[in-house]
Structure formats: C-alpha cells, structure tokens
Amino acid sequence: MSNKYTIGIDYGTESGRAVLISLKNGEEIAGHVTPYPHGVIDQTLPDTNVELGYEWALQHPGDYLEVIKQSVPAVLKESGVDSADVIGIGIDFTACTMLPINQDGEPLCLDPALRNNPHSWVKLWKHHAAQDEANELNKIAEERGEEFLSRYGGKISSEWMIAKVWQILNEAPDIYEQTDQFVEATDWVISALTNKLHRNSCTAGYKAIWHKQDGYPSNEFFKTLDPRLENLTETKLRGNVVPLGTRAGGLTKDMAELTGLREGTAVAVGNVDAHAAVPAVGVVTPGKLVMAMGTSICHMLLGTEEKQVEGMCGVVEDGIIPGYHGYEAGQSAVGDIFAWYVNQGIPAYVEKAAEKEGMNVHQWLEKKASSYKPGETGLLALDWWNGNRSVLVNTELSGLLLGATIQTKPEEIYRALLEATAFGTRKIVDAFHENGVPVYELYACGGLPLKNKLLMQIYADVTDRTIKIAESKQTPAVGAAMYGAVAAGAKNGGYDSILDAAEKMARIKDEVIEPIPENVEIYEKLYQEYSKLHDYFGRGENDVMKRLKAYRKI
Numbered sequence: 001m002s003n004k005y006t007i008g009i010d011y012g013t014e015s016g017r018a019v020l021i022s023l024k025n026g027e028e029i030a031g032h033v034t035p036y037p038h039g040v041i042d043q044t045l046p047d048t049n050v051e052l053g054y055e056w057a058l059q060h061p062g063d064y065l066e067v068i069k070q071s072v073p074a075v076l077k078e079s080g081v082d083s084a085d086v087i088g089i090g091i092d093f094t095a096c097t098m099l100p101i102n103q104d105g106e107p108l109c110l111d112p113a114l115r116n117n118p119h120s121w122v123k124l125w126k127h128h129a130a131q132d133e134a135n136e137l138n139k140i141a142e143e144r145g146e147e148f149l150s151r152y153g154g155k156i157s158s159e160w161m162i163a164k165v166w167q168i169l170n171e172a173p174d175i176y177e178q179t180d181q182f183v184e185a186t187d188w189v190i191s192a193l194t195n196k197l198h199r200n201s202c203t204a205g206y207k208a209i210w211h212k213q214d215g216y217p218s219n220e221f222f223k224t225l226d227p228r229l230e231n232l233t234e235t236k237l238r239g240n241v242v243p244l245g246t247r248a249g250g251l252t253k254d255m256a257e258l259t260g261l262r263e264g265t266a267v268a269v270g271n272v273d274a275h276a277a278v279p280a281v282g283v284v285t286p287g288k289l290v291m292a293m294g295t296s297i298c299h300m301l302l303g304t305e306e307k308q309v310e311g312m313c314g315v316v317e318d319g320i321i322p323g324y325h326g327y328e329a330g331q332s333a334v335g336d337i338f339a340w341y342v343n344q345g346i347p348a349y350v351e352k353a354a355e356k357e358g359m360n361v362h363q364w365l366e367k368k369a370s371s372y373k374p375g376e377t378g379l380l381a382l383d384w385w386n387g388n389r390s391v392l393v394n395t396e397l398s399g400l401l402l403g404a405t406i407q408t409k410p411e412e413i414y415r416a417l418l419e420a421t422a423f424g425t426r427k428i429v430d431a432f433h434e435n436g437v438p439v440y441e442l443y444a445c446g447g448l449p450l451k452n453k454l455l456m457q458i459y460a461d462v463t464d465r466t467i468k469i470a471e472s473k474q475t476p477a478v479g480a481a482m483y484g485a486v487a488a489g490a491k492n493g494g495y496d497s498i499l500d501a502a503e504k505m506a507r508i509k510d511e512v513i514e515p516i517p518e519n520v521e522i523y524e525k526l527y528q529e530y531s532k533l534h535d536y537f538g539r540g541e542n543d544v545m546k547r548l549k550a551y552r553k554i
C-alpha cells in the first residue's frame with residue numbers, strides 16, 4: 001500500500017496554518033499559512049463606520065474558508081502528494097470563538113440586513129466585553145451552590161460561550177432572537193466541510209459548561225440568569241455532543257472541488273488548538289504539563305481524578321486524551337504583552353540598532369536582556385496586560401511594572417515582562433501541583449519556544465522544571481492532522497485511537513532545557529515578591545485596577 005497522509009489546519013488568532021503529514025512517522029511534508037484577510041476586528045466593522053466597544057474582538061467567518069481555499073491546495077502542491085493518498089483532515093481552533101448562525105447554517109453577519117450589528121459577527125476568544133455577564137453568572141451560580149463551578153476553578157470566564165451568548169441577549173435581543181444556533185467556530189468550519197453540524201466534546205466541556213455525565217447546567221439555572229435563557233441548551237445550543245476523533249462526515253463535493261482533495265475524505269470533529277497539541281508532543285499520561293505558547297499560553301495537563309484547583313479553566317473527562325481527566329489553565333496574554341511593548345514602548349534608537357544588526361526588535365531585546373542575571377534589572381512586573389485567566393479569573397485586572405528608575409533600559413523592561421509571564425505560569429503549576437494534579441515536567445510548543453531561548457530558560461528556572469520542546473512549528477496543526485487520521489480509522493490506513501496515532505506520529509526535539517540551580521534560587525525569592533503583589537492587587541486588598549477600568553467607562 002502506498003504511503004498515506006493526513007492534513008491538519010490550525011486556526012490561530014491572526015492566521016490559519018495547514019500541514020500535510022506522513023502517517024508513517026509524523027514527518028511534516030508541507031506547510032502553508034494564510035493570514036486572515038480581516039485579521040482581528042477590534043476597531044470598526046469591515047466596510048462600515050460602525051465602531052466597536054472597549055475590549056471587543058471579532059472575526060470574519062469568510063476568512064476561515066479562505067484558509068481552506070488557499071492553504072489546502074498549497075500543501076498538496078508543495079508536497080506533490082496524490083489527493084487519493086490523503087485519508088483524513090482535522091482542524092483545531094482558538095476557543096471560545098463563537099458565532100450566531102441561521103437555520104441554513106449561515107453566519108448572521110453575512111446577512112446584509114444584520115451585518116451592521118456587531119453582535120452578528122464571530123466573537124473571538126479574546127473578546128473581553130462580556131465581563132459583566134460573567135460576574136453576574138458567577139454570583140448566581142455561587143448563590144445557588146451550582147456544582148459545576150468547582151470544575152471551572154470557581155469561576156466561569158467572560159471569554160466563554162455562556163457569557164458571550166448572554167451579552168448578545170442583553171445588548172442585541174433582536175440578534176439573539178434571529179439566531180438559530182450559537183456555535184463554536186471550530187464546529188462551524190467542520191459543518192462547512194461536511195454539511196453536518198456536530199458539537200465536539202472539547203469545546204462543549206471546556207467552554208460551554210457541558211459535562212459528560214450531567215450535560216449542561218439546569219434550565220432552572222439559566223432561567224435565574226434571565227427567563228429568556230431558560231431553554232437555551234435545548235434550542236440555540238442544541239445538538240449531540242460527540243467525542244474527539246469522531247468522524248464528522250466526508251468532505252462534500254463542493255469542498256473537494258475547492259481544495260483538490262477527494263470527495264468523502266474523512267473529516268474529524270472540531271478541536272481546540274491547545275488541546276490538539278497534547279498528543280502531538282506525545283503526552284498521553286499524567287505529570288506532564290503542555291504549554292501552547294504564543295499570543296497567550298494554554299496549560300494542559302492530564303489527571304486520573306476530578307480534583308478542585310483554584311482558578312483553572314476547567315477539568316473535562318476525556319477532554320484531551322480518552323481515559324483521563326483533562327485539565328486546562330492559561331494566561332490571556334504572553335506574546336501579546338511582548339508585542340505590546342515592542343509596538344508601543346520602545347525608543348527609536350532600539351529600532352535602529354536592531355535594524356543595523358539585522359535583527360527584529362524582539363531578537364535585539366532578547367540578546368541585550370540575556371546579559372542580565374536574575375534580579376539584576378531591579379524590576380518586577382505583573383503579567384495581566386490582558387487580564388488574568390488563571391488563577392484569579394478576572395479580565396478587569398491589568399498590567400504593573402514596579403521598580404523603574406530613570407536608569408531603566410528597554411531591555412530590562414523586556415526581561416521583566418518575560419519574567420512576569422513565567423511567574424504567572426509558576427502560579428498555575430503550583431495550583432495544580434499542590435492540589436493533587438502533579439506536574440513533574442513541562443512540554444512547550446507554539447511560536448515562542450522557537451523564537452526566544454531566554455524566555456524558555458527563564459521558564460525552566462522559575463518553575464524549577466525541565467522543559468521539552470515540540471519539533472514542529474505547527475504543533476496544534478499536527479495534532480489536528482492526527483485526529484484526521486483517527487477519523488479515517490486503521491482500516492483506511494489511519495489509526496483507531498489518538499493513542500496509536502501519538503505513538504507513531506508525535507515528535508519532540510532531542511534538546512531539553514534544564515533549570516540552572518543558582519537562577520532557581522534567586523527566582524524563588526522574586527517569585528515570593530510576585531506572589532505578594534499578585535494577592536495584593538488580585539485578591540481584593542486593593543482593587544485599584546478594577547476602579548481604573550471603571551473610570552474608563554464613565
């Protein structure tokens with residue numbers, strides 16, 4: 001039998017990336033990136049003057065189809081592989097990235113009558129304008145003693161499905177009314193590929209409060225939020241929830257023509273970016289924390305039981321790997337904080353110096369920052385430039401830089417920002433480790449481990465743990481491709497389970513990053529200082545950050 005292949009598409013924040021993978025050994029044969037033509041929509045709606053509110057972040061669903069149209073033919077062409085040998089396709093997505101659709105499965109924002117209403121568009125994961133709804137939801141859930149709260153670290157995030165749906169109901173009841181279903185973008189793209197709408201258990205579990213045994217929260221709970229939400233889960237969130245790796249259907253004739261793949265090629269149900277990355281680095285057992293490091297960080301971990309961990313994003317049975325409880329936590333901004341500083345904060349001389357040395361600004365700052373020892377900058381920062389996703393779960397928290405003087409240099413600030421994100425990760429590692437979900441070693445994937453060595457050494461030193469690095473630049477896409485192979489099944493040249501696929505296809509680099517003992521010692525002291533600031537500003541002793549955000553809205 002000729003060698004078989006599978007395609008994975010990773011839908012990120014700014015672009016979609018496709019990879020074509022050999023099923024024999026996981027080798028990446030071809031890759032292609034399609035930047036979203038409309039990018040992140042956070043100022044005005046496309047082709048209109050309709051301005052968006054503070055902390056809004058939308059996307060154009062047509063951009064997702066553009067990725068399929070551009071990137072799939074591109075990987076077929078680059079590889080020279082016969083489409084008859086591509087047996088499966090899978091995707092992963094940012095989440096909760098959700099949209100309202102009509103009865104025909106069409107996004108409401110594509111309807112000319114509705115396109116001027118921001119609530120008809122795709123709400124991206126980092127749309128943070130539903131915090132009021134999230135606060136109210138958490139208050140009511142706590143008052144009612146809802147058991148589900150403990151599975152989500154005590155708080156439901158404003159980034160997730162129910163807060164976003166409720167914001168639509170509150171601010172645009174007509175859009176809510178005209179919505180047939182609210183769906184995750186990952187499920188919508190799969191329905192565009194197969195003509196079949198399935199809700200995958202991963203986004204349902206982590207982002208829409210669905211539980212394998214108990215289903216969604218009760219109608220009574222939703223009624224307490226708002227009587228109009230009483231039947232939400234049976235109406236606008238209806239549909240079977242199916243496990244990861246399920247074959248959603250075969251590629252439609254139209255999609256086969258668009259992509260160059262064969263009609264009927266197996267398509268796996270949708271998945272989440274960070275979750276897809278876990279089997280792709282070969283992690284199928286507990287104790288190994290996988291960090292998907294890019295714009296944000298998602299932290300993924302397996303456990304044998306359902307434990308309560310403060311501020312985690314969620315624990316979902318079979319949510320990552322079948323047979324285990326999958327835990328998720330995260331930081332809403334990591335690369336985004338460094339991008340903010342590079343774009344908004346550096347003086348012109350840095351840009352010139354970087355250009356002269358043939359580096360980008362990140363690389364120049366990293367080189368300069370590498371000459372400092374831990375503690376030598378005299379700076380300490382809190383990493384909440386886009387709120388705190390874990391452990392405090394509040395998007396109203398903001399950034400802080402302490403210790404700056406008139407001697408402070410840009411590379412020192414850059415280093416303090418790198419360190420702040422490592423301290424944020426340490427908080428998460430400690431929260432799991434100290435609550436019965438042990439973390440013995442770290443695995444890193446995503447753009448950052450390949451871009452910034454200093455950052456990775458700081459993470460090893462701050463957490464005092466070894467870090468293993470994914471081989472692929474597109475780890476989530478590799479994971480998605482693996483699920484495509486599982487959807488095809490062994491009888492068609494794929495695999496019958498994600499464990500079999502991981503055994504054959506997962507790849508990590510030989511080089512590992514070990515903590516340096518003298519750095520570990522100093523960072524332990526700095527981490528104690530970070531923890532004091534974390535609790536002072538984050539646990540209610542001084543709510544100045546929340547008050548400052550409230551002044552903005554006056």
Ligand SMILES: Nc1ncnc2c1ncn2[C@@H]1O[C@H](COP(=O)(O)OP(=O)(O)O)[C@@H](O)[C@H]1O
Pocket residue numbers: 012013014015293294295296334335336337338339340362363366446447448451452455
């Ligand atoms: N040398 C660098 N060091 C640290 N961060 C970097 C560097 N170069 C780019 N970045 C950051 O990496 C992030 C993009 O990460 P990437 O994994 O490629 O994308 P995504 O999160 O969309 O999947 C951006 O936020 C950018 O600021």
Ligand SMILES: O=C(CO)[C@@H](O)[C@@H](O)COP(=O)(O)O
Pocket residue numbers: 012013093094095096125272273274292294295296297298328330
């Ligand atoms: O929240 C999740 C997954 O649960 C991510 O989709 C979100 O943080 C976006 O990830 P990226 O930083 O774009 O890789």
